[in-house]
Amino acid sequence: MEDFKKQMLTEHLTELRSCLIASFIAAGIGFAVSYAFVKDIGNWFLKPLFEVLPEQTTLIFTSYQEAFFFI
Secondary structure (H helix, E strand, C coil): CCCCCCCCHHHHHHHHHHHHHHHHHHHHHHHHHHHHCHHHHHHHHHHHHHHHCCCCCCCCCCCHHHHHCCC
């Protein structure tokens, strides 16, 4: 425990702020990249379902918002 550096409260808050900013930037970049490939990701997730569906059938969405997830 003696190895930890003693910091003032403002130093802790400054470090927390920089970590939060980096986390939000990383999450934003991850969201942007995944949003760019939303159709490919959706097809990858639904591929097993499409393989077992009978010929000439489609998926049916039971609520309005479900159709917007994999447009």
